[in-house]
Amino acid sequence: MKPRYQAVRGTRDLIGAEAAKLDGIIHSLSRWCARFGYEPIQTPIFEEEALFTRSIGGETDIVHKELYRFEDRKGRKLALRPEGTAGVVRAVVASGVFNQSFCQHHRYYYSGPMFRYDRPQAGRYRQFSQFGVECFGPTGGAPPLAFDDAEQILMVDRWLRESKCSPYALKLNSIGCPECRPAFVAQLQAAWRDHLAELCPDCARRLEANPLRVLDCKSEKCYSRHGEPPSTLATLCAGCREHHDRVTSLLTGSKVAFTEDPRLVRGLDYYTRTTFEFVSGELGAQSAFLGGGRYDNLVEDLGGPATPAIGWAAGLDRLANLVTDPVIIEPGEYATVSWSALLRPPERSVFFIFFSTAAEGALFPAIIDLKLAGVFANWGSPGEPLKKQLARAGKQNYPYAIIIGDDELAAGAAGVRDMRQSTQETVPFAGLVEYLQRKFAARPPES
Numbered sequence: 377m378k379p380r381y382q383a384v385r386g387t388r389d390l391i392g393a394e395a396a397k398l399d400g401i402i403h404s405l406s407r408w409c410a411r412f413g414y415e416p417i418q419t420p421i422f423e424e425e426a427l428f429t430r431s432i433g434g435e436t437d438i439v440h441k442e443l444y445r446f447e448d449r450k451g452r453k454l455a456l457r458p459e460g461t462a463g464v465v466r467a468v469v470a471s472g473v474f475n476q477s478f479c480q481h482h483r484y485y486y487s488g489p490m491f492r493y494d495r496p497q498a499g500r501y502r503q504f505s506q507f508g509v510e511c512f513g514p515t516g517g518a519p520p521l522a523f524d525d526a527e528q529i530l531m532v533d534r535w536l537r538e539s540k541c542s543p544y545a546l547k548l549n550s551i552g553c554p555e556c557r558p559a560f561v562a563q564l565q566a567a568w569r570d571h572l573a574e575l576c577p578d579c580a581r582r583l584e585a586n587p588l589r590v591l592d593c594k595s596e597k598c599y600s601r602h603g604e605p606p607s608t609l610a611t612l613c614a615g616c617r618e619h620h621d622r623v624t625s626l627l628t629g630s631k632v633a634f635t636e637d638p639r640l641v642r643g644l645d646y647y648t649r650t651t652f653e654f655v656s657g658e659l660g661a662q663s664a665f666l667g668g669g670r671y672d673n674l675v676e677d678l679g680g681p682a683t684p685a686i687g688w689a690a691g692l693d694r695l696a697n698l699v700t701d702p703v704i705i706e707p708g709e710y711a712t713v714s715w716s717a718l719l720r721p722p723e724r725s726v727f728f729i730f731f732s733t734a735a736e737g738a739l740f741p742a743i744i745d746l747k748l749a750g751v752f753a754n755w756g757s758p759g760e761p762l763k764k765q766l767a768r769a770g771k772q773n774y775p776y777a778i779i780i781g782d783d784e785l786a787a788g789a790a791g792v793r794d795m796r797q798s799t800q801e802t803v804p805f806a807g808l809v810e811y812l813q814r815k816f817a818a819r820p821p822e823s
């Protein structure tokens with residue numbers, strides 16, 4: 377008997393083991409991200425079309441060619457979401473969470489279907505699933521932290537390793553900010569304006585309208601010209617250069633292998649500074665399975681207070697071909713607590729207070745080890761004085777604050793302050809995880 381209906385072109389059915397595989401990855405990643413302080417968020421799969429045009433950009437392939445637009449019965453212009461970030465930012469701005477001035481970081485993870493009207497091929501669908509994360513902060517006008525970029529990338533790298541992922545590589549770039557990008561754009565236009573005939577018709581137009589998009593054009597014709605584009609890294613302003621150097625130094629210090637790829641501009645307009653992509657040769661033509669970057673202006677663009685942010689999204693359909701054994705993580709108390717909303721971090725949690733780049737580098741491995749050991753760790757803005765940061769830790773009910781000032785750094789140790797007893801001990805960095813584990817084990821449950 378011939379079935380009367382088939383799945384629409386570019387969509388597919390996942391039945392039994394295939395569906396379970398995706399569920400397993402989502403489950404593992406959710407718990408992994410919860411350990412890193414991320415809370416779940418769910419947003420609608422359709423939004424006002426203008427949200428995507430404004431945030432992703434009208435000249436991008438995703439909006440210009442691939443958006444599923446429709447009008448509802450009342451003539452509202454809507455679109456199926458092509459990615460998760462725009463909806464999450466809209467929702468978080470609307471929630472008012474950025475007005476909670478005591479908490480400087482807000483982190484969310486999501487998963488679900490995305491829709492892009494692209495030419496279907498192996499690994500590329502019109503409906504596909506993503507798992508993604510977004511980290512907002514520090515709030516309150518503080519500058520973006522390289523620490524947040526490095527942690528988000530390292531979080532992926534460790535999960536892939538723990539889940540025995542097939543061989544993969546990490547590509548990293550910085551595309552600067554509105555201050556330094558014009559210099560790069562001018563170079564790009566000067567280099568390619570005389571070669572318009574060698575570009576596809578879209579890029580010939582985009583070179584004036586939205587030049588960065590020329591770099592990530594998928595057309596073979598343009599791609600062959602991509603051998604010699606000027607590098608975004610060469611035109612970074614001092615602030616973007618310092619940020620990028622700090623990200624690469626934190627990653628190198630944590631033994632995360634990466635290569636810098638000056639062509640990695642990613643296909644969306646909202647990115648600033650850091651962009652990254654995880655790729656695998658095992659996937660064929662569609663080699664990218666996870667991509668992300670910083671978007672420091674989007675929250676403000678969508679009506680929130682100026683707040684830096686960074687996020688990534690993984691394509692689950694592709695990830696499922698690389699990870700057959702996602703790491704199993706026991707549920708911890710962190711899995712169910714929404715501490716930013718409830719003003720209550722899990723009992724096993726610490727708040728790091730530091731002031732310098734040197735402290736940042738020294739602390740990074742300890743923070744990651746702590747999180748992987750199931751202790752929730754958070755931090756504020758290193759630009760704030762000790763008193764203010766301590767007040768934040770107290771207001772948020774963290775049981776311990778870990779302080780690293782110049783003296784502590786010189787001694788290779790941290791000041792561990794018991795926030796409820798108001799006592800403080802000095803503990804060498806090397807023994808910090810073990811010391812805290814002992815403290816938490818001995819701690820009576822809070823009444």
Ligand code: AMP
Pocket residue numbers: 459492494499500501502503504505506643664665666667668689690691692693694695
């Ligand atoms: P992007 O936001 O385009 O970088 O997408 C992030 C990830 O989603 C990619 O690295 C892919 O793994 C996945 N992805 C994007 N588009 C598709 C598609 N059409 N079909 C399947 N997976 C996709």
